[in-house]
Amino acid sequence: MRILLVNVPHPAIGSRIPDDHLPPLGLLAVGGPLIDDGHTVRLIDGEFGPAATGDLAAEAVAWHPDAVLFGHSGSTSGHPVIAEVAAAIAIALPGTPVVYGGVFPTYHWREILREEPHVTAIVRGEGEETARRLMAALAAGTSLDAVPGIAFRDEAGPWATPDAAVIRDIDAYRVGWELIDHARYSYWGGLQAVVVQFSRGCPHLCNYCGQRGFWTRWRHRDPIRFAWELARLHREHGVRVINFADENPTVSRKAWRIFLEALIAEEVDLILVGSTRADDIVRDADILHLYKRAGWARFLLGLESTVEATLARIRKGATTTTDREAIRLLRRHGILSMATWVVGFEEETDRDYWRGLRQLLSYDPDQIQMLYVTPHRWTPYFRLAAGRRVIQTDRRRWDYKHQVLATRHMPPWRVLLWFKFIELAVQGRPRALARVLLHPDQGLRHAMRWYTRMGRRVWSHEILGFLRDPLVQDGPSVAAFWGQPQEAEEESMRAMRAERPVETCLSV
Ligand code: SF4
Structure with a gap:
């Protein structure tokens, strides 16, 4: 598969004020194992410039990827930018799977899958092994249900597979330094x-x-x-x-x-x-x-x-x-x-x-x-x-x-x-x-x-x-703004999983 990794420009002061930029380690950590699996992988780094959404989408289209992967270390504040760029790429490349990983999507997968139809699947937790399995399943058109540690959308709505096992040997996965x-x-x-x-x-x-x-x-x-x-x-x-x-x-x-x-x-x-x-x-x-x-x-x-x-x-x-x-x-x-x-x-x-x-x-x-x-x-x-x-x-x-x-x-x-x-x-x-x-x-x-x-x-x-930037005078409570705590989300997912076996295939 041709897999495109996209690092969006982060809006935080720490990213926009300095002239220095550091490599996106999370994407490179996922990219190395994907290269080793035989995929053709490329990174577009929107931090330089910073790149406009339209330019990132145009660059993505020109490369003809079979799948596009997003992730960002500045997870919450980076999410709105990822949502915008991912939507633009999905419009320009209809049918191309969009995969999203990192801390924010790990804990907000349900809302993202509900509100952002362009997101095909979410990698929950550490990504090296899960991204490999997910890409293999997408390439083969086999069931995503068999991939632990992801979330995706089926006819009944957002759905998460059981958590992936913690990686015991981190050295077994190399960083794809050749991507930068x-x-x-x-x-x-x-x-x-x-x-x-x-x-x-x-x-x-x-x-x-x-x-x-x-x-x-x-x-x-x-x-x-x-x-x-x-x-x-x-x-x-x-x-x-x-x-x-x-x-x-x-x-x-x-x-x-x-x-x-x-x-x-x-x-x-x-x-x-x-x-x-x-x-x-x-x-x-x-x-x-x-x-x-x-x-x-x-x-x-x-x-x-x-x-x-x-x-x-x-x-x-x-x-x-x-x-x-x-x-x-x-x-x-x-x-x-x-x-x-x-x-x-x-x-x-x-x-x-x-x-x-x-x-x-x-x-x-x-x-x-x-x-x-x-x-x-x-x-x-x-x-x-x-x-x-x-x-x-x-x-x-x-x-x-x-x-x-x-x-x-x-x-x-x-x-x-x-x-x-x-x-x-x-x-x-x-x-x-x-x-x-x-x-x-x-x-x-x-x-x-x-x-x-x-x-x-x-x-x-x-x-x-x-x-x-005006601040809100009488804003919502934290609970109303972000939704119920994480443990409650996990509990409800466990209950749903116990009730419903699912077979879902997406191929590229
Ligand atoms: S839990 Fe560990 S990493 Fe987090 S703030 Fe405390 S010492 Fe630091």
Whole structure:
């Protein structure tokens, strides 16, 4: 089959403001196994330009695909764009199956199949094996019922097959790096870059996060093979920056240490950036020199809040002492720390923001990333927030950089003022500015200056956006806006499945 992978331009500030673009790892991860199955696969990346919907549709038509696949890592906010581009391609290529995968469709498959007739099938959960089986079934015209982990539409309406088995051996599926021109992709201020994934999932239980639900359990790749692959990307494709998509790659100290030592042995000049938990950094205090030697330049630490009560309520399982210590340890080893701090919890007052700011300043992170609490339907936090009022009904804005829920004690303009003031106070204090201007490590200085430049552009974009895009005064509740929680959906599907055997064939 001729299979076209389409990466749509994402509307989020994080995608539109920087000049750098990273490869769409999810589509490449699906593309590699499809190539190995003998399909002819091509990727169109609409992030460059960004490409207009009509241009993407015209490019798709010109290639004459037998199937078109969509997916996006910025899942909720990317969905409206995928819906628009997929509809345009379906009109231009009637009868060509349109397949859609990723986090949002995994948890909203029923609504998508009801409301978007151009979508043929949805890949639910991790996609490598499921996409292979689905494409084989479409090519052969056999029953889609036999493909676990998908949803499709039959005469009775949207229907989901049982969940696919969790992939035990992630190394059995290779990333289709040959689908991209590496020279086009960059990060860290114009350095050639890729996104990779050492591990999937997370063993922790923070209730606003969907990692555990989507990936089911934490697994990791073979650390030595993984280090070899990074080294090969550097040697053969000139990649300089490796951006880890993992939320928590350091869960197993043993595996992580093997990876670090294997990468050091490869002797490649790589810059590694990614996220992890503060308590893993503290746990690894005695091997942080290996992190540095392997190339680690920055860790994003999800501090989320500096209030112990909030940390307990969101089940973060962290303490303010650990967070502070992690930042100190990273600095001692010449690794930048970026703290994420989430605002918009319902009960917050001016006093909470003021106290949080003072605590953030005492943590002294190198960089800060402020986010708004955003309850997705697939997280346990959704239930806690179900009764809160939605003030942002444009789904493209559900990207963590826009306030989407009303807060009880202050209007949105005051939340925004605090949001921007905290950023300014943390990034603009003399000590932080001195690091940006005078950091002894030239590479880190370059990175901090790049981040500061980008932050300045984001600043004006966010403030103009707030003034331009009206918020809803009396919006629906979260539950009314997104529908019932995920567990209820799954329960009703299980009941339907028990009652009804289905045979559905779609051929291309
Ligand atoms: S927020 Fe981070 S630590 Fe918590 S469950 Fe998600 S990935 Fe794990």
